[in-house]
Amino acid sequence: MSVGLADLGIICTLGDDKSSVLATVISPTSRPQTCLSFDQQLSLSERNYWVGKVRQPLPMIVERQFNTRNNQLIRHAFEQIQKNFERISQHVDPQRIAVIMGTSTSGIDSGEAAREKLLEGGQFPNDFYYSQQELNAPAEYIAHLAGAKGVRFGISTACSSSGKALLSAKALIEADFADVVLCGGVDSLCKMTVNGFSALDSTAHEFCQPFAAERDGINIAEGAALFIMTRESGAVNLLGGGASSDAYHVSAPEPSGTGAIAAMEQALQQANLSASEIDYVNAHGTGTLKNDAMESTALATLFGACVPVSSTKALTGHTLGAAGAIEAGICWLLLSEHNPHQRLPVHFGQIDPTCDHIMFSQGNAQNKLQYCLSNSFAFGGNNVALVLGN
Incomplete structure (x- = not known):
């Protein structure tokens, strides 16, 4: 069963609304x-970092x-x-x-x-509440804003958190526990991450x-994306999703990509699509040595060199628990009426010869852009793949 993604609110380093995010991500x-x-x-320490910080003013x-800044980001999206x-x-x-929200930092900065x-x-400030740090805090805040009284919870599986949130939202509708779900992810910058x-x-110099x-390595970043999910079909739909768990290593991916392949195959099967029907893959693509080697192997196994691939983390940075929703949001924008020329993101950098067995997107317009696949892979081999389509 597919579900409709009726609308999207988004904010990250690319922009603070749908049009600015899309314009930046497809600009050559x-x-x-x-x-x-x-x-x-x-x-x-003495080292400083390049990070993806949202520069736009946020609501009070x-x-x-x-x-918390986390809630300011997700309120902006709402x-x-x-x-x-x-x-x-x-x-x-x-x-x-x-309401289902993915996060890995919640209000830790507070x-x-x-x-x-x-x-x-010698004492905490008067405006500090421990609950600000709880992983369900973004979901509780969105429920408060929306007047939602149904199921609400947070998911924290590191970098696959908000991909899992979309899968869980779809499952709620399929099980008839909800008619409308506000779902997505948010993370804000903090010293801990x-x-x-x-x-x-793992951080890039x-x-x-x-x-x-x-x-x-990666550039840690912040951002938020929030979808309205309904049981009615829309202009863009979540057609299928897959999840797997390697349990291979606490932080390193399973090198052959077995778990990643399993998640993508499940997503394709649920969407009733073959790999050759996918028009674009938004890769997890962290910029770390082991993740990119694994993912390029997994993508080559399924898609060969026939499907355009890019990692938008080169522009957004890695938003951790929000990454799955933000990158699904980018796919939503590519498939929507906001992208009439059906342009794809540009992939940056000189490709490693060990990763060149897949085809990288060069930002060109497509004759057909109907189905996108978005990958999110996390610590412990926690893998999620989503298929969005018209």
Whole structure:
């Protein structure tokens, strides 16, 4: 069963709405250095980092218990779709409106700031609530804004979190637990993730270069994407999804791509499509040595060199728990009326010869752009693949 993705709200380094995000991602003049920024405040060592920080002003939140940057980001996304949500849900019982959000940081940045105040003055600030850090906090906040009274929860499976949120939302509708689901993902920059990935030697020294010979890691980033999912078919639909778990290693992917292939095959089967019918793949493409080697092998196994592939993390940075939803959102935009010339993103960097057995997108217009596949792979071999289509 496919489900409709009636609307999308999105904010990341590419822009703060649908049109600006799409314009940047398909522009032949976009470059990582125009989207990423140098940050000296997040480092706990002498090293500084290039990160994907949202520069646009964010909405204020008056309720102190909800006042985190994470919630500001997801509120910005919600405000873009609020009118459509109100129209779609006006005759829907609030008990039949669900909220599922993926995140890996939630409000940890607020916890970091509160801890600094504790060390300085011996007590937490009055406006700090421990609940701000809970992984279900974004889902609770969206439910509060939307008046949703149905199932609501957060998913945190690292970089596949919001891909899993979309799969779970689809399952709720299929099981008749909800008629409308607000689903997506959000993550905000914080010291824990930037320095944690640096400790794993996974952060790039300059810009992320997915599938490039000189790739050396990721650029941590922030952003949010929020969909209105309904049981009615729309202009863009979630046709299928697949998930697998390698349990191969706590942080390294299974080298042959067995789990990634299984997730993609499940997604294709659920969408009732063959690999040759996919018109574009948005790769997980982190820019780390092991992920890109594994993913290029998995993609070559399924698609050969016949389907255009790119990793938009070269422009967005890696938004961790929000990545699955943001990259599904990019696919949604490519398939939507906002992209009348059916252009694809440009893939950046000189391709590593060990990864050149797949075809990389060069931003050209397509004769047919009807089906997109989006990959999200996480620590522990937690893999998700989504198929979106018209």
